Amino acid sequence: MCGIIGYIGRDDAVDLVVEGLRHLEYRGYDSAGVAFPTDSGIEVRRCKGKIKDLEAIVYVDKPVANVAIGHTRWATHGVPSEYNAHPHSSDNIVLVHNGIIENYLDLKKELIERGYRFTSETDTEVLCHLIDRYSRDYTFEEAVMMALKDVRGAYAILVLSARDPQKIIGVRKDSPLVLGIGEGEFFLASDVPAFHARTGRVIFLENNDMVILSPEGYKLMDLNGNSIEREIEFIPPMAAGADKGGYKHYMLKEIHEQPRALSDTLRGRIFPERGEVNLSEFGLDEGMLRGVDRIFIGACGTSWHAALAGKYMIEQIARVPVEVDLASEFRYRRPLIGDKDLFIAITQSGETADTLAAQREAKRRGALTLSICNALGATSAREADAVFYTHSGPEIGVASTKAFTSQLFSLYLFSLIMARIGGRLEEQDAVAMIAELLRVPDKIEKIISNEDAIVAVAKELFKAKDFLYLGRGILHPIALEGALKLKEISYIHAEGYPAGEMKHGPIALIDEDVPVVFLVQRGVLKEKVLSNISEVKARGGKAVVVMSDSLLGEVRQADYTIGIPETNPYLEAVLMAVPLQLLAYHIGVLRGCDVDQPRNLAKSVTVE
Ligand code: F6R
16 A cells, blocks of 8 residues: 655755665555755656656656655555645645545545645645645644644545745654664654665664654654654564565565464574473463453464464364454444453454454453554554564565465464363374474475466466355365465465355356366365365356365365365464465466556555
């Protein structure tokens, strides 16, 4: 979703801002722009398209400036176009904005009556004119504060004023904004990777924080003008940025990185000989968890699939009841959650607006909140009572891959904790479960080493228009995830279903053009899923079967088989996700899709 960056310092501000925007590309966008002061006012250059299109118009007569702001826009109000792209300008004011101004229509009416002329369809332009209106009678800082008092909604903004061109004002409310503090230079951006090559010293701004940057330094205040202090944190070099490391796409790199990422999720968190998990890594203690009657998990998209698998793990391993909610629905259903309950937010970015709203609702109703989060310092992590970082490293590809498997690992660890606390797991069983966890990275290596076989299946199927993914038990959420990955990356329509539901409707779709991916697990349900395969074959469908290598011999009618190493049923969910990620990736590539930045998608969905 929109990315913003601002720079003040001794170096070439426009260069650094364009470079920063490139590091924010992963968030997904459709247009981009920059603004910088010149002798005759503030100049804006913006366009529809990608950073390379912006470069073409920025570098024709290369501007020299030591102050600049920039933006990548993900359209909400108004089509992707030059006139809707940010920065927006009014008479004196130029700004970039990430978020949504909810009451923009009312404000727009008032501003039009005052003579302001609108040139875009965006909500942002309203804010720009509003600040300009106040700036006629007040200082730059006061004008920003007063305008924001009139506004309802979510925002991270960076504002420039033609009257005060050596300043950038940044404010955040419900949209991330982080201050980077370098040697004689300062950055404000939506995310650390935007400037991490220059500095790792950061302040994560909180809601209603305002920061005033000038070449001399930064000042922090609240929206009433009172000075405030915030802690400076250090983000180590490896944790913030990433490059493709020789891979064709970030997504492929991140799939391949999973053995390392999962080992990082475990580092310092387990005591294998005792079968114990380091509870303090969750920021919790036994006392807090002993009183927990029920667990609610809220998440969106891929993280919601992890939550569904987590329910299965926690209920099976620890026998504690779990409810899983799509975060976007949670607060609207007046959830029956209270002070004996634990709410777990699962979120890679820690900035997903719906997940944050669900987490806040749970907290408001008295629940203990735990954030399972990947991005260091993200809002979800900071607002929760406790946080467990998945530590899978920055995920740049828009489609989530390694973050998903590390969420599954985290939930497995959490299940073990709850089981030990509840006396549901003997020490030797816990030792065995952790020993198996430690074998998973190698098993994923093995799956990845068989990538050519998956490429071969992708080559056969990439022209299909529809796919079904079927699984049972814990493999149902993995089927949902397989379908989501395929549709995001390749734009092929794909649906995931519990295999037992096929006969209640989806079977009507089956013909020779619809591949069906079956995820099959050992146990009581195996025979039933094998029968579903026969049902598909009897209707001319194509069956792709993913299951343990040792069981493949039992499959009678598959068109294609993909084997995975043996493990326990919970961790099979983790292993099974990997070939599905690779299948989606290779199908997307064969169809010529932009797999790292699929159309219409944003990495971090900061609007509701
Ligand atoms: C899918 C994907 C999205 C995210 C969802 C939640 O590949 O990436 O579905 O999983 O937007 O994002 P987080 O986990 O950042 O809250």
